[in-house]
Structure formats: structure tokens, C-alpha cells
Amino acid sequence: MTHHVILGAGPAGVIAAETIRKHAPADRITLVGDEPEPPYSRMAIPYLLIGQIDEAGTHLRKAPDHYERLGIERVFARAKSVDAQARTVTLDDGRALLFDRLLIATGSRPVRPPIRGIDLPGVHHCWTLADARAIMARAQPGARVLQLGAGFIGCIIMEALQQRGVTLTIVEMGDRMVPRMMGPAAGGMIRQWCEAKGVAVHTSTRLEAIERAGPLRVRLSNGQHIDADLVIIAAGVKPAIEFLQDSGIRCLQGVLTDEHMQTNVSGIYAAGDCAEAFDKVSGTTIVSAIQPNAAEQARVAALNMVGQHAELRGVTQINVLDTLGLISASFGNWQGVPGGERVERVDAQHHKVLSLCFDGDVMVGCNSVGWTQHIGALRGLVEGRVRLGEWKDTLMHDPTQFMAAYLAAAQAQAHWSAAADARRR
Structure with a gap:
């Protein structure tokens, strides 16, 4: 019996597990996730923040016995290392999983900038359901919220925060909003729009220190000090692939894959935000952290894992954003x-x-x-x-x-x- 181990219980991991089960009813599937929640979509967190859905609404599959019915074994742990030659994954709880086929779908992690005071109470990322709970507790109407980062994810969070009725300040190191998606004129236009909607925006500005708690006092590189009840760090994400160091699996920005989503090691695949795949438009390999890419990469990887021939047609570089x-x-x-x-x-x-x-x-x-x-x-x-x-x-x-x-x-x-x-x- 072939054993498929999938590292990561986000959309890519879940789609891959379901695809494997559909085409290989007798194979063993182990889905490893490092959060105690049922598999959920991070993209649903803003809708949770504004009250459009409850936590169950973020879950990727609504039936509580969905994975059990499909015979997908779920493991709550984090991958610590991979031994490609021995075909084992070591988990942070000490267990080792033997695999015949491995899918790396560990997604991204938020960037944690080296800021003094970042560990103070009231400073949070907005990445997990645990983060969302902490943010909702503090982001009450009238609360003063400072957010570091006005990238794609930051603007989505900003939209949800404004709908909660907070007083919002945005700090962005780049010279414009959404600097990795928009040129100067476009990013400047988005800034003007946000300021007209009552959001204070500081571009070309660093958050230098969080100097005290209760309320938080933030020092900016432009000399200003801002008091806040909540500070959100949305300074970007990076592929969660640190555990692959010394594994023999080739990584650049992400886990490098071919058109079958296979890595340089036979039988080991990658998909989603941690994967680096070929983009026909740019003519190079890129990490494109959007859910449609994750879904298609997972499907292609899973089909190849069960012996079918499938190719990724290319990576889609698309970002569409609604900013207030x-x-x-x-x-x-x-x-x-x-x-x-x-x-x-x-x-x-x-x-x-x-x-x-x-x-x-x-x-x-x-x-x-x-x-x-x-x-x-x-x-x-x-x-x-x-x-x-x-x-x-x-x-x-x-x-x-x-x-x-x-x-x-x-x-x-x-x-x-x-x-x-x-x-x-």
C-alpha cells in the first residue's frame, strides 16, 4: 500500500489529499497540520473579523467527519526535517513518518521584522484563527489600531478593520501602498483613496520600536509617536520551508518544482505558497501565493503522485484587490x-x-x-x-x-x- 504524506493542511494540502483519495481508493494518506483547528482558509479570516461568518465558516470542508469518511489520517504536528534518502519526515513531537510519496504544502509564514517591543501584549500578526481571536478582542469600535504593512494582505486586513469601526493608522516602508503589486501612480492613487476614507497613511516610514504597553506607544522613523490599543504586523510572508535545510530538496525562494510539481527528488512534490514553479509569462520560476495557483498545483501534484500524467500549464500572476x-x-x-x-x-x-x-x-x-x-x-x-x-x-x-x-x-x-x-x- 502506497503511503502519501502531505505536509500542510491548507487548501493545497486538502485538495491534494482529496484528489489522491479519488484516484487511489486503497492508498494511505496522512495530512499533517501544525494548528489545532480543522483545516481552514486564511483568506476567510477578514470575513470573520467583520462578522460575516463564524469560525466554522472559515473551515475548508464543513462536515466534521469529512476527513474520517475519506480515510484521511490527520496529524497535529509540525515537520522538523525531511530525510529524502530514508523517505522519512521527523515531526516536532518526536515522531517519524515513513512515506512513499511526499507533498510539501506548508504554505507561508508571516515575516517577523526585528522591532523592539514586538513581543508586547497587543501586538499580533493576522495569519491564524488564534490571531483573529486576539484581534477581535481588541479591535472594538473606536479602538486605535496601527498596522505595519500596506501590501496585498495588509490592505485586505485594513478593509476588515475599518468595517469594525476602529481608528486606523497604516505604516508602510515602501514609497507607496501595495508596492509589490502597483507602480508609483497606482499605489499613490490607492493611498489618496484611503486617506479620503479617514485612514492615516505613512509611506517610506519604518516602525522603529514599540516602547510601552497599555496603551502601546509606537515610535516611527519619521519622528512621530503614536498611541495604539492594538498593533498588527502585516509586513509580508515568506515560504515556510526552513525545515528542508540539508534535506537535499532544492529550494530557491520556494521549493523548486518541474511541470509535474515534482522536486529534484523523485517522489517528492510541492504545491501552494511554498512552491516555486515556472511562469510562462515572465519566463522564470516564481512563487505566486494565490489560492487558484495553490489549487491547480495541488491537483497536478496529486495526480502525478498516484501515477497519472499531469502538467502545470503555468503560474498565474494575478492580483485583484478591493481597498475600501x-x-x-x-x-x-x-x-x-x-x-x-x-x-x-x-x-x-x-x-x-x-x-x-x-x-x-x-x-x-x-x-x-x-x-x-x-x-x-x-x-x-x-x-x-x-x-x-x-x-x-x-x-x-x-x-x-x-x-x-x-x-x-x-x-x-x-x-x-x-x-x-x-x-x-
């Missing part, structure tokens, strides 16, 4: 490529920004703020690597014509592709 009602999106290489061209249109009156990046006549990335219609066309142009031809010049003159360009150029590309297929036959 302002919609923004980022696709592909939004920073542009060497030697490429860029066009940007800013409509400050209507809180809109549109930035398109090209490599020759192919759009390789884009930013948009305030655009809600036809955003799928931008994604289609980027992911489809559509050759725009003369439409490239049209977009350089007026980037808002992207929908017309998509309809014309994508249809033309599909026609020529079909004609080429016919000729080959």
Missing part, C-alpha cells in the same frame, strides 16, 4: 521588461490609473486602479501573449482601448493558430 471600495488589479510583469515600452493614463478626478507594459507588440503586464469593466481582457492579453500588431500603437496613444484591442488581436491570433493547425494536419 476601490478596485485595483495587477497582471504579469507589471513593472515592465528591459527594453520594453510603457504607457500610463492617470485620471485623478475619477481615481483611475491604467498602466500597460509591452515587449515588442506583446503586452506583458499591467496595473489598473478604478477599472471594473472588461478587466478580463487585460488578463487575456497578458496571459495569452497576444501579438497586437498595429493595435500596439493604438494602445500607446490611448490605453483605454484595451477591450477593442483584445477582441481584434485575440481573434486574429486564434484564426492564424487554427489555420496553422489545419496546415500541419
